[in-house]
Amino acid sequence: MYKIEVLGTGCAKCNKLEENARKAAEGLGIEYEVLKVKDINDIMNYGVMITPALVVNGVVKVAGKVPGVDELKKMIKE
């Protein structure tokens, strides 16, 4: 089970990142769950200074960007 967290306060880019992350996970055919992390303290605990950010199984993969689905697939699997 992959734990995918989308860090951000709910802006358009955060929503797009979540959408792309779901598509990537679906494309990979993996079991996953997506959690939205909006609390500033929780976001800061990851050391993330810019949102949106993506965390996969506890590891920050990207911040301040919205990668495409193919790129996200690589990030999720690596």
Added chain:
Amino acid sequence: MGDCACNSGVKLIYSCSGNADVGEISDRVARALRREGFGQGSCIAAVGAGMQGFIQSAKGADVNIAIDGCPVACARKILESIGVTPESYIVTEMGFKKGHTHVTPEVIETVFNTVKQGKSDKAETKYAPVTGGGCG
């Protein structure tokens, strides 16, 4: 933290914060810039320690500003080691001598204004690329 990247122009500020007088100046200037809203303060130690949140934030920022006390340029080199080329400022290149500079409000203001006015050349045009990073 935490500007949303929906706001363009995200700028992160790092200081070497070395133990020498010029390192202290770099630290105090970085904090002053953050307080003024010039950019967000980040943590070069966390980048050097491999903390992915800080590393990815540096990679995602529009501008990274490294304020180093001396030409050893630890802050700049740490950022370069993760593939980020910062806008580089070095206190000793502003007329202050390491080990012989009193950390006064006037000195801090001078460095503060220099960084704020963006007088420094970008690192890539002023220095050869460095790999390896670290506080050496």
